[in-house]
Amino acid sequence: MRKRETGAGIHIALMHYPVYDRQERVVSTALTTLDIHDLARLAKTYGIKGFYIVTPLRSQQALANRLIAHWVTGWGARYNPTRQEALALVKMADDLESVAQEIEREEGQRAMTVATAARRHPLARPFKEVAELLREKGNTPYLILFGTGWGMTKELIEQCNYVLEPIEGNGYNHLSVRTAAAIILDRLLRGAVS
Amino acid sequence: MRKRETGAGIHIALMHYPVYDRQERVVSTALTTLDIHDLARLAKTYGIKGFYIVTPLRSQQALANRLIAHWVTGWGARYNPTRQEALALVKMADDLESVAQEIEREEGQRAMTVATAARRHPLARPFKEVAELLREKGNTPYLILFGTGWGMTKELIEQCNYVLEPIEGNGYNHLSVRTAAAIILDRLLRGAVS
Numbered sequence: 001m002r003k004r005e006t007g008a009g010i011h012i013a014l015m016h017y018p019v020y021d022r023q024e025r026v027v028s029t030a031l032t033t034l035d036i037h038d039l040a041r042l043a044k045t046y047g048i049k050g051f052y053i054v055t056p057l058r059s060q061q062a063l064a065n066r067l068i069a070h071w072v073t074g075w076g077a078r079y080n081p082t083r084q085e086a087l088a089l090v091k092m093a094d095d096l097e098s099v100a101q102e103i104e105r106e107e108g109q110r111a112m113t114v115a116t117a118a119r120r121h122p123l124a125r126p127f128k129e130v131a132e133l134l135r136e137k138g139n140t141p142y143l144i145l146f147g148t149g150w151g152m153t154k155e156l157i158e159q160c161n162y163v164l165e166p167i168e169g170n171g172y173n174h175l176s177v178r179t180a181a182a183i184i185l186d187r188l189l190r191g192a193v194s
Numbered sequence: 195m196r197k198r199e200t201g202a203g204i205h206i207a208l209m210h211y212p213v214y215d216r217q218e219r220v221v222s223t224a225l226t227t228l229d230i231h232d233l234a235r236l237a238k239t240y241g242i243k244g245f246y247i248v249t250p251l252r253s254q255q256a257l258a259n260r261l262i263a264h265w266v267t268g269w270g271a272r273y274n275p276t277r278q279e280a281l282a283l284v285k286m287a288d289d290l291e292s293v294a295q296e297i298e299r300e301e302g303q304r305a306m307t308v309a310t311a312a313r314r315h316p317l318a319r320p321f322k323e324v325a326e327l328l329r330e331k332g333n334t335p336y337l338i339l340f341g342t343g344w345g346m347t348k349e350l351i352e353q354c355n356y357v358l359e360p361i362e363g364n365g366y367n368h369l370s371v372r373t374a375a376a377i378i379l380d381r382l383l384r385g386a387v388s
Contacts, residue, residue: 034228038370045363082368167380169239174276175376176232182373183380186361 008107008141009049010134010189013099014039014177016055018156019149029149031060033067038178039146040086046189049141050106051089052099061092096145096156103141111141115160116184117151118173124165127187133162134188144188146181202301202335203243204328204383207293208233208371210249212350213343223343225254227261232372233340234280240383243335244300245283246293255286290339290350297335305337309354310378311345312367318359321381327356328382338382340375 014035017028036053043051053064070076071087093099096113103111114130115121134142145152145160157163166173167183175183208229211222230247237245247258264270265281287293290307297305308324309315328336339346339354351357360367361377369377 034370038373041366041369042373044366045361045369047364082366085366086368167239170241172235172238172276172279174280175235175239176228176372178370178372179232179236179376182369182376186377186380 008109008137008139010047011050011052011099011103011111011141011143012039012043012048012181012185013052013054013093013096013143013145015096015145015147015152015156016053016057016060016149017095018153019147020151020153021149024150026153027149028055028057028060031055031064032148035148035178036064036067036090037083037087039181040090041083042182042185043089044086046185048089048185050091050103052091052093052102052143054093054095054099056094064090064092096159099143103143107141109139109141111143112137112162113160114142114144114162114164115152115157116144116146116164116166116180117157118166118175118180119151120166121157121163124163126165127184130162130164131188131191135191144184146177146184148177202303202331202333204241204331205244205246205293205297205305205335205337206233206237206242206375206379207246207248207287207290207337207339209290209339209341209346209350210247210251210254210343211289212347213341214345214347215343218344220347221343222249222251222254225249225258226342229342229372230258230261230284231277231281233375234284235277236376236379237283238280240379242283242379244285244297246285246287246296248287248289248293250288258284258286290353293337297337301335303333303335305335306331306356307354308336308338308356308358309346309351310338310340310358310374311351312360312369312374313345314360315351315357318357320359321378324356324358325382325385329385338378340371340378342371 271278
């Protein structure tokens, strides 16, 4: 197993805001605790440096922080040390700009951002091209964004440096964010971990 | 997008029994409703023919059947037609042998079985080799098994025709069954759907 050797890290963010609801209104979605566990475990699996949960809602941040504390320093840490390792990667943030600033503080450089989306964006890049970008990134940190609800807003997607092509199913493209993130991280980073 | 063209189908099974618990006792695990949704949506995405939930517990079967009915014929079908399409693939079964018999009735031939596992089995086959088997399967149906809890029992795994190698993480191998199934199906079947 060959680990990533050089340069800055790859980070992921689960965006609870700004995203669309069924009626294409811009909303803050509620946290799903299983998403936090699943994405933290994926992050640990693929050598991701930080996993940001992005929501401006203080009550949701407090809920997530309670869950994280349980597994990282509380009873859960003794019950399940592998879960502790994964959830130690999770951080809360108010918005994309706060995430960008925190990564910049940590890595000394602003991250390049990659939006993921279930619908094909006109500027979408193939998986192969983005995987190549990540392999060749050198000292540039990267941040991969995943949407919740009915997807990240058009404005949020267009604020990113790159948009990734969607997972093309057998004519069906309605995965959960958990399973979509698993497939995307595997396609982009498999070479880096095995 | 190129669809699978020939021969029999690929089926998946989520095994709630016989699996280990933390202490390596053989147990029936409880259903997780999100697993049913996530795996059904994955099945639909990758052109899987049937998704079996395997548990001998009648109360758990009844619970799953209520959930499926809600989305396939009940209110959920009108609320979310894409969920209906996915959950229409789900069937309940008492044990592996019942699944094998149902596939044989449907396909006219007994399925070859592929066990998946988070721990490396001495007989484990590489992803590439199993992907090749599935591409070349002709009229032979295949059934891919996913475990719950702390994994399928040794005896169940050794009853299968093949065992797949584990997903090698960055020194960390503790994914949820939802995300592991996503990565495994993508690695085995991506070529068939895109």
